[in-house]
Amino acid sequence: MQTIPGSSLVPYTPPVCEGTGGIAYEFWAGASPRAVEVDQLPAGTAPTSTSTLSSFSAPANVAENYFARLRGYLCVPMSGMYRFHLSADDRAELQLSTDESPANKRRIAYQRLATAPGEYGAFPTQQSELIYLEAGRRYYIEATLREFEFRDHLTVAWTMPDGTMQTIPGSSLVPYTSGSMAATGTGVKAVAPEATLGAFTASPNPFQDKAKISFSVATSEDVRLEVYNLQGKLMQTLxxxxxxxxxxxxxxxDGSKYVNGVYICRITVGGKTTVKRLLLAR
Ligand SMILES: [Ca+2]
Structure with missing residues (x-):
């Protein structure tokens, strides 16, 4: 029997979620006349084309009779209540997951008739309920579009906890990639140090004004050492x-100008990122 030793413990580190500037766009030309609902999108066949969009807004008036899907992960800039707004032509649906798994997505807004671009108030179903989202967590989000003819467009906006309403910007989005994101789990799991990173320590921690961050590497690598706040804002590049x-x-x-709280120290070694939680407590 012994006090659980440090060698058997890994400190809890909250996940860092940072938008990388876009959302994946998939386009299927020549929709079957029998496939008239957005959930009949031919997900089992390869899209005609794919690209990455710099905000949550699909290219407008690109073709007749097609399906499109926008998929990615949402990283919110602040914790709080969000409302989502959908505007599309013709039929569209917006789904949001409770975490980063597509399996937990649920429909939060939809429309069965076209609206003008930027028109969010034509149907009550274009708006979501208020949804609590947490900074630092990653949420899977997906919009699907069925265009019949004439005009076509799709945009998703949000009203943030501070009241700002805007098209969801790329800075809060990460394009969907199958597999790789799922491997990081939903956040309670600490990110394991990669073999290329040797030691990675912070002391003191908790700290009052300044903390020393030390690291070493096992192989010659490009390194980036940064500190973020919990809202995902870069505070210092060390x-x-x-x-x-x-x-x-x-x-x-040097945290002397910052408020008390948790900060996330991120080290990227050869493209692999490891995070450490720093507690500023005066
Ligand atoms: Ca149309």
Missing amino acids: YTGKAEPGKAYEYEF
Whole structure:
């Protein structure tokens, strides 16, 4: 019997969710005349074309008689209540997951008749209920469109907790990729250090004003060392550049101008990211 030793524990680290600037767009030309509902989108066949959009707004007036799908992950800039707004021509549906798994998506808004671009108030179903979303977590989001003829468009906007209403910007979106995202889980799992990263420590932690961040690498790699707040905002870049094995690198995070709370120290070594939670407590 013993006190559980540190060697058997990994500190909890909240996930860091950061938009990478876009959402995946898939386009299926030549929809079957029998497939008139958005849930008849031919997901089992390869799209005619795919691309990445820089905000949650599909290209308008591109073709007749087609299906399109916009898929990605939402990273909200602040925790709070969000309302989503859909505007599309002709039929469209918006689904949001309770986490980053597409399996947990549910419909939050839809329309069966076209509206003008940017018209969000024609049907009550174009708006979602208020939904609580947490900064730092990643939510799967998907919009589907069935265009019949003439005009076609689709845009998703949100009203943020501070009242701002805007088309969801790329800075809050990560394009959908199958598999790789799911591997990171829903957030309670700590990100395991990669083999290329050697030591990675912060002391003191909790800290009062300044914390020393030290790391070493096992192989020669490009390294980026940054500190974010819990809303995903970059606070300081401590180091970017090459790191060589056999050397100890030490940098100081100066939190003297910041409010008490949790900050996320991220180190990216050779493209692999590991995070550490820093607690500023004066
Ligand atoms: Ca149309």
